[in-house]
Amino acid sequence: MSGHLSSVEISEWLAGIRDPDAERHLAECAGCAAELERAREPLARFGAATRAWCAAETPAPRPEPMASAVRRRRSLTAMRIALAAAAALMVAAPVYQHHQHAIEMARQDEVLLEQVQAEVSRSVPEPMQPLEKLVAWNSPSGQSGSSQ
Amino acid sequence: METTLAAEPSSMTAVAAGELADFDAVVRRYQPAVFRFLLASLREREAAENLTQECFLRAYQARRNFRGDASVRTWLMRIAVNLVNDRRKSARLRFWRRAAQTSLDVSFTGDWLADRRSSPEAEASAREQVQAVWRAAAELSERQHAVFLLRFVEEMEIREIAAAMGLQEGTVKAHLFRAVDTVRKKIGDTP
Numbered sequence: 001m002s003g004h005l006s007s008v009e010i011s012e013w014l015a016g017i018r019d020p021d022a023e024r025h026l027a028e029c030a031g032c033a034a035e036l037e038r039a040r041e042p043l044a045r046f047g048a049a050t051r052a053w054c055a056a057e058t059p060a061p062r063p064e065p066m067a068s069a070v071r072r073r074r075s076l077t078a079m080r081i082a083l084a085a086a087a088a089l090m091v092a093a094p095v096y097q098h099h100q101h102a103i104e105m106a107r108q109d110e111v112l113l114e115q116v117q118a119e120v121s122r123s124v125p126e127p128m129q130p131l132e133k134l135v136a137w138n139s140p141s142g143q144s145g146s147s148q
Numbered sequence: 149m150e151t152t153l154a155a156e157p158s159s160m161t162a163v164a165a166g167e168l169a170d171f172d173a174v175v176r177r178y179q180p181a182v183f184r185f186l187l188a189s190l191r192e193r194e195a196a197e198n199l200t201q202e203c204f205l206r207a208y209q210a211r212r213n214f215r216g217d218a219s220v221r222t223w224l225m226r227i228a229v230n231l232v233n234d235r236r237k238s239a240r241l242r243f244w245r246r247a248a249q250t251s252l253d254v255s256f257t258g259d260w261l262a263d264r265r266s267s268p269e270a271e272a273s274a275r276e277q278v279q280a281v282w283r284a285a286a287e288l289s290e291r292q293h294a295v296f297l298l299r300f301v302e303e304m305e306i307r308e309i310a311a312a313m314g315l316q317e318g319t320v321k322a323h324l325f326r327a328v329d330t331v332r333k334k335i336g337d338t339p
Binding site: 007008010011012014015016017039041042043044045046047049050051054055057058059 | 179180188197274280285300301303320325331
């Protein structure tokens with residue numbers, strides 16, 4: 001090592017990158033050792049201050065044992081699942097009812113269409129059907145129908 | 149990100165097994181360190197409290213998978229680091245992080261560990277120095293920030309940080325060097 005520690009070498013040292021030459025130099029050079037200490041000081045203060053601050057902010061330890069906490073969490077999860085299922089049911093029930101209603105409407109429409117079809121296919125209106133039968137009975141072509 | 153324990157190698161040591169057998173004692177012993185790391189990382193007390201609880205719940209549920217290669221403390225820190233990473237992925241947190249930073253900086257200045265033997269001027273100077281490091285550290289990349297906190301707040305060894313973060317020791321040193329050099333430049337410690 002040619003001279004004193006550079007700023008980069010001091011940062012390297014603080015980061016745990018230990019060069020044997022630098023180590024030897026630090027053991028011999030009081031100036032570099034002091035410089036390293038001066039660079040370390042703010043970081044050490046920062047660590048101590050942060051620890052002190054966090055200690056003041058640390059919540060009191062929970063009296064609840066961990067196993068109970070896990071059980072409580074599981075029951076909360078189960079409750080969440082149950083609530084989600086209930087919510088899904090609340091949404092699904094109207095949808096299902098709507099679907100059933102649509103099927104029933106379609107069936108009624110079909111019945112109505114069949115009735116309309118039957119009505120339309122009649123050759124004469126219902127009140128006149130006895131007269132039509134009478135006419136058919138008298139006509140030669142109508143004999144085949146009545147003789148069966 | 150899934151908190152994995154895959155990197156924890158085989159053969160659970162008797163020490164770790166004994167320690168994990170009384171998990172409530174594990175919580176009592178390590179809760180301050182886990183909370184400290186989470187609070188210093190997130191700068192939001194409520195989030196830190198929630199994630200501390202989450203960290204121990206995950207550890208409790210995975211305790212049978214812990215194979216004892218690293219210490220219990222390192223294992224817990226690894227879970228905590230993963231939780232912080234997960235949390236930071238959320239855009240919502242990025243917003244809260246910015247919002248929380250100012251208010252926590254104010255409270256942080258109040259109760260820091262002062263050397264009561266020093267003069268008021270020296271105390272004020274030291275306080276300013278701590279605040280400057282705090283601000284400079286807040287601007288580091290997430291990985292550099294985590295490494296920086298684990299080293300200078302948790303006072304973990306390089307190999308412990310490597311185990312906690314799932315990184316090679318050389319990678320940890322590189323991140324730590326960049327973090328230290330950046331902080332030193334920002335606080336005016338370097339020429």
